[in-house]
Amino acid sequence: MRLSFFFREAIRSIRSNVAISVAAIVTVMIAVFILGTFIPSYLYVQSAVNQEKSRLDISVYVADAATDAQVTSLQGSITNLHSQGLVKSYVFVSKQQALQRLKSELSDQSILNLLPNNPLPASFDIIPNDPAKDAQIAAALRGNPAIDTTMQGQGINYAATTTNRLLSVAKFIQYTGFVLILILLIAAVLLIGNTIRLSIFARRREVEVMRLVGATNWFIRWPFVIEGIICGVIGAIASVFALYLAKVFIVEPWINNNTDSLTKSNVSTIGFGSLAVILILAGGLVGAFGSGVTLRRFLKV
Amino acid sequence: MSTDSDTELNSAEESRPPERPTRDPERRIDRRSLLRAGDGPMVIFEGVTKRYGSDVLGLDDVSVSIDAGEFVFLVGASGSGKSTFIRLLIKELDASEGTVTVGGRDLGKLRRNKVPYLRRGIGCVFQDFKLLPGRNIYENVAYALEVTGDAPRAIRRKVPEILSLTGLADKSDRLPDELSGGEQQRVSIARAFVNHPRLLIADEPTGNLDPDTSIGIMQLLYRINRTGTTVVMATHDRELVDKMQMRVIALENGRLVRDERKASYATVEP
Incomplete structure (x- = not known):
């Protein structure tokens, strides 16, 4: 019963101060729009960085001609590095598994059917504890006869400079974002x-009169808070609508034109539905908070 | 008066006094206002001094007592301390020294968050009416009841009642600025009285009105006083005070200079 009174009061005040209400709605709309473009962009970059980071492993290619004993000794060296704390984990990828993996990364798998045989080598995929120490790991393994030195990086493949640069960029993006x-x-x-x-x-004159007839602070404040929520939510809904238009007519065509059609990307960002919910909640919260806090000054008896 | 004001409540200082049936009249309290319903004085000033800043004196050692049901004129020139007196009564200001007691409540000890409840028991009428501009007459009066949490049905009953009592029955859907000054002041009085407060304070209520209109307002306040409501009216309308022959409290430079029953605006020369 009180709530309906507060609601009527809020609607009344929005209607009698149309210009200011519109200003508040537009302000929320702009702020939420910026937030709404920033959050998904940030999460997208974050996800891309993480994906790149997970690729920062060391591939040690095993020669097709290597004997079982040689492979076992190579595995022994890696286990050794693991116990020293340099290697986080490693897996052995057979020739067959390597081919499967390539298949899953290609969208057009018919290409692979053109191959006469499997050209991919078996490998140990090593994930280091600290990508910055890749060079140390590589040096420790070099010279093992099981390694196929005809492959990229003389059989031990890792990207030294890229690794370091990517790591610092990742940190930078995380903090500044x-x-x-x-x-x-x-x-x-x-x-x-x-x-x-x-x-x-x-x-403020109106607030003064309300106080004189014995309205408690919360009695005066509620309609303003509800007004703030209404303006905040309307502004947020408007900007969600604008964001949706931007997504459908600008972002999606751009992505479709600029993504390599041959590879599938695992990079993802927040779904539009959850983004909309977050933004509308944020709009309402900011509106309620803004008016509730601002009113304090006028309620000192 | 309505039957619900007969409900007795314990007048403890806590935020929600527990409802307890007690027959002790001194312990009774107005359900909506905090004012104790007793036969003692409605207003007591004891050695009240109000300083603004370090050297400006609003009131200077004023002691006065106003009984329940009295009609009192507070007279004096501008700057004599009338407004300070009024603002102390509704705890818009706090006394620098001395105690102000209203309806058995020491206002100096009243917590700030209790002030709204104090004001619900005191009707206020001002020179500039202080009506809510965007609301019509009905809504302006109803607001004072909404504040106290009155039921919608009670509001729909009480507002037309008080509007016809103040001669505004046909104006209820007008906005304040569509009315004349005298009519606006009637609205303001209707709002002040709709809760049936035990104390009504009027600060220069006829200050902006012509003499004929002033008499109408005066009669309305007098009728309210006759229902048992204590009325304190600050004014410098000499004619009005002389005509009424009520108790007069005169202030000058913050000091109480005269307190007479059945008196005129100025002392009669012997």
Whole structure:
């Protein structure tokens, strides 16, 4: 019963201050739109970095001619490095498994049917504990007769400079991305708080009268908070709609034109549905918070 | 008066006083307002001084007592301390020294979050009416009841009642600025009285009105006083005070200079 009164009060105040309400809605809309483009981009880059990171393993190619004893001794050396703490884990990939893996990464598998036989070597795929120490691991294994030295990197393949660069980029993206999201959120709250302050300032006489007839602070505050939530949610819904249009007409065509059709990408980002829910919640929260906090100043008796 | 004001509540200082049937009249409290319903004085000022900043005196050592059911004029020139007196009564200000007691409550000890409940028991009328501009007359009066959490049905019953009592029955869907000054002041009085407060404070209620309209407002306040409500009215309308011959409390530079029953605005020369 009280709630319906507060709701009516909120609607009344939105209607009687159309200009300011529209300003608040547009502010939320812009802030949420920026947030809505930033969050998926950030998660996309994050996911891409993680995928690249997981590729930072060392491949040790085993020569087709290597004897079982030679392979066992190579495996022994790797186990040795594992017990020294340099190697996190390793797997043996047979020729057959290597072919399977290639198949799964190709979207057009008919190409493979053209091969007369399996050209792929067997290998040990080593995941290092610290990608920065790849060179040390490689040096320790070099010279083992099981290694196929005709392969890339003389049989031990890892990307030394790429590894280091990628690692520092990953860190940079993680930290700056987090800071940027934080700054954006704070900016949004301040902007909305400011707009709502305008609305409350315009009605400070009204608040004064309410206090004189014995309204408690929360009695005065609720309609403003509900008003903030309504404006926040409307603004967020509007920007979700705008984001949806951007996704369908700009982002998706662009991705389709620029992705290599031969490979499938495992890089992913947040789904649009969950993004929409997060943004609308954020809009409502920011609106409620903005008006609730701003009103404090006017409620000091 | 309505039957629900007969409900007795324990007047403890806690946020929600437990409901307890007690027959001790001194312990009774108005259900909505915190004001104790007793026969003692409604307002007591004891050595009240109010300083603004370090050297400006609003009130200077004022002691006065107003009984329940009295009608009191508070007179004096601008800056004599009338407004300070009024604002102390509704705890818009706190006394620098001395104690202000309203309805048996020491306002100095009243916690800030209890102030709204104090104000529900005190009707306030101001020179500038202080109506809510975007709401019509009905809504303005109803707001004072919404605040106390009155049931919608009770609100629908009480508001038309008070509007016809104040002669505004046909104006209920008008906005404040569509009414004349006198009518707006009637709305403000209707709002102040709709809760049937035991104390009604009027700060220069006729200050913006012409003499004929002022008399109408005065009569309305007098009728309210006759229902048992204590009325404290600050004014510098000499004619009105002389005509009414009520108790007069005169302030000058913050000091109480005169307190007479059945008196005129100024002392009569002997």
